[in-house]
Amino acid sequence: MAWIARWRRWALVAAAAALACGDATEDEEVALGRQAAREIEAQLPVLDDPVVTAYVDSLGQAIARRTARADLAWRFAVVNTSVVNAFALPGGFIYVNRGLLERADRMSELAGVLAHEVEHVVRRHSVEQMQKAQRTQTGVSLVCSLTNACEGAGARIGIQVAGSLLFARFGRDAEREADAGAFVNVRRAGVDPRGMRTFFEELAAEERAAGGDGGPVGAWFADHPGTADRIAEIERMLAAVPADELASYQANDAGFRIVRARLASLPPAPPAPARP
Numbered sequence: 001m002a003w004i005a006r007w008r009r010w011a012l013v014a015a016a017a018a019l020a021c022g023d024a025t026e027d028e029e030v031a032l033g034r035q036a037a038r039e040i041e042a043q044l045p046v047l048d049d050p051v052v053t054a055y056v057d058s059l060g061q062a063i064a065r066r067t068a069r070a071d072l073a074w075r076f077a078v079v080n081t082s083v084v085n086a087f088a089l090p091g092g093f094i095y096v097n098r099g100l101l102e103r104a105d106r107m108s109e110l111a112g113v114l115a116h117e118v119e120h121v122v123r124r125h126s127v128e129q130m131q132k133a134q135r136t137q138t139g140v141s142l143v144c145s146l147t148n149a150c151e152g153a154g155a156r157i158g159i160q161v162a163g164s165l166l167f168a169r170f171g172r173d174a175e176r177e178a179d180a181g182a183f184v185n186v187r188r189a190g191v192d193p194r195g196m197r198t199f200f201e202e203l204a205a206e207e208r209a210a211g212g213d214g215g216p217v218g219a220w221f222a223d224h225p226g227t228a229d230r231i232a233e234i235e236r237m238l239a240a241v242p243a244d245e246l247a248s249y250q251a252n253d254a255g256f257r258i259v260r261a262r263l264a265s266l267p268p269a270p271p272a273p274a275r276p
């Protein structure tokens with residue numbers, strides 16, 4: 001079925017061109033996200049544990065299905081690395097690293113991170129990021145790897161850079177928007193929004209204690225800029241929620257405790273690769 005492969009390739013080239021011109025349809029966005037997910041999963045160690053993956057996916061779905069883009073085929077996966085991070089691809093492909101899962105103390109903290117990444121997709125930040133990338137030199141190798149238009153090491157390095165930088169790094173405005181959206185998203189799912197604040201504070205404390213490049217949580221802060229402002233903004237949003245409403249939200253569940261125990265029983269994540 002070589003013609004199907006050829007057709008797919010040309011469809012992706014067309015989608016990439018449309019993205020660069022700024023008028024990607026949802027189908028094009030999803031096609032590019034799916035292809036990028038395939039490339040990334042060929043390189044990143046995706047955690048192959050049904051219990052952990054099913055829990056993260058169901059929590060993510062509960063959040064994503066209550067957003068303005070509920071109709072996307074959302075998918076949530078765990079990357080088996082101790083690096084603390086999470087990122088979103090266009091079209092609803094969300095990745096959360098094991099290092100982040102292992103630091104979350106309760107369901108609401110993980111939910112806050114998933115809701116933040118979901119909002120990047122809802123607001124199409126991920127597509128915009130890809131459009132920007134395509135106007136730069138890095139974008140050339142990104143297009144190569146997304147479309148299979150060119151093969152080889154250059155393209156693979158391109159997607160590696162993309163996976164860790166281009167898709168994950170948004171500007172401060174985008175981060176603020178994603179936080180504001182996440183705050184709404186978790187509440188719609190009945191989850192305690194205070195998890196966003198506690199998790200942020202825990203990561204910030206670990207970064208301060210590590211010094212230098214911030215240790216294992218350094219990647220999170222590099223990819224999600226404006227920490228102090230963001231914590232202050234979350235405080236402001238929390239202050240506007242009535243106390244009895246805050247008390248009604250769910251902060252933890254049995255599934256999360258099972259996931260934490262399960263992770264503790266698995267062999268440790270492979271050592272983190274050097275950041276590009």
Ligand SMILES: [Zn+2]
Binds near residue numbers: 174223224
């Ligand atoms: Zn973000």
